[in-house]
Amino acid sequence: MFTLEKKTALVTGAAGGIGAACAKMYAEHNIGGMVLTDVRKENLEKTAAYIESETGVKSVCIAADLRREDDDKALVREAAGKLGRLDILLNCAGVSRRGNLYDVTEDQWNFTFDINVKGLFFICRETFRVMENQGGGCIINLASQAARSGGIVVTPDYPSSKAAVLTLTKSLAKAGAAKQIRVNSVAPGLIATGMTTDFGYDPKTVPLGRIGTGEDVAGACLFLASDYASYITGACVDVNGGIAMI
Numbered sequence: 001m002f003t004l005e006k007k008t009a010l011v012t013g014a015a016g017g018i019g020a021a022c023a024k025m026y027a028e029h030n031i032g033g034m035v036l037t038d039v040r041k042e043n044l045e046k047t048a049a050y051i052e053s054e055t056g057v058k059s060v061c062i063a064a065d066l067r068r069e070d071d072d073k074a075l076v077r078e079a080a081g082k083l084g085r086l087d088i089l090l091n092c093a094g095v096s097r098r099g100n101l102y103d104v105t106e107d108q109w110n111f112t113f114d115i116n117v118k119g120l121f122f123i124c125r126e127t128f129r130v131m132e133n134q135g136g137g138c139i140i141n142l143a144s145q146a147a148r149s150g151g152i153v154v155t156p157d158y159p160s161s162k163a164a165v166l167t168l169t170k171s172l173a174k175a176g177a178a179k180q181i182r183v184n185s186v187a188p189g190l191i192a193t194g195m196t197t198d199f200g201y202d203p204k205t206v207p208l209g210r211i212g213t214g215e216d217v218a219g220a221c222l223f224l225a226s227d228y229a230s231y232i233t234g235a236c237v238d239v240n241g242g243i244a245m246i
Ligand SMILES: NC(=O)c1ccc[n+]([C@@H]2O[C@H](COP(=O)([O-])OP(=O)(O)OC[C@H]3O[C@@H](n4cnc5c(N)ncnc54)[C@H](O)[C@@H]3O)[C@@H](O)[C@H]2O)c1
Pocket: 012, 013, 014, 015, 016, 017, 018, 019, 037, 038, 039, 040, 064, 065, 066, 067, 091, 092, 093, 094, 095, 096, 115, 142, 143, 144, 145, 146, 187, 188, 189, 190, 191, 192, 193, 194, 195, 196
């Protein structure tokens, strides 16, 4: 039986489909304390209320926009302060857009990278400071199958940003290993969430014959956060129903 008993977690993008499913699964597996964050305050609070009604676990909500280093630092410090320690950082916040290369403006390119890469890096770095002081921890970053395939229906800034997440995860895993900070990524394929409602995915294109769910991704994020994954770092777990086998 997986358990996250006595562990604490900070989950970004917790108002979204995958983040909410992960937070709920962490709660179902006895997480000791959890801070949920997202830029969409109302949806975040709804998610926390839903998790509490389903599992009895009460989370702390901190609404934040992750695009600026100062806000990222403040978020991690506040979360660690509220939780007492920070064992798990799960980075689910992210943005993508349907479109082609001509749809990408300079502002959109920067927006995507500010959230998917820069914000993620500064949250990880501040979390490193906390985890170093407490003797270790674990970080999980949401990458994407699109990082390897180049994407199907999204503009090219998105797969490029997720390729950066894959590489950043390895760099951080190397930096964290001697301090017992494990850093891994999860690369979902086609998952039904708010991000993909207009993507028109066809289940017949997936070898397992269906579009994935937030819970499918949450299972991998639970395993990586648990002590069963204590010898795994710098890895990427593919959760894609078999659309790519690498
Ligand atoms: N759904 C898929 O098919 C799929 C596939 C591969 C990878 N992913 C990745 O998984 C992660 C979760 O995606 P999802 O499907 O749950 O999408 P989602 O849109 O439901 O959730 C993403 C969340 O990130 C939040 N967010 C966006 N910008 C933010 C900012 N500046 N500051 C703070 N929060 C911000 C959003 O408010 C949203 O709640 C993302 O990183 C996404 O790229 C999703």
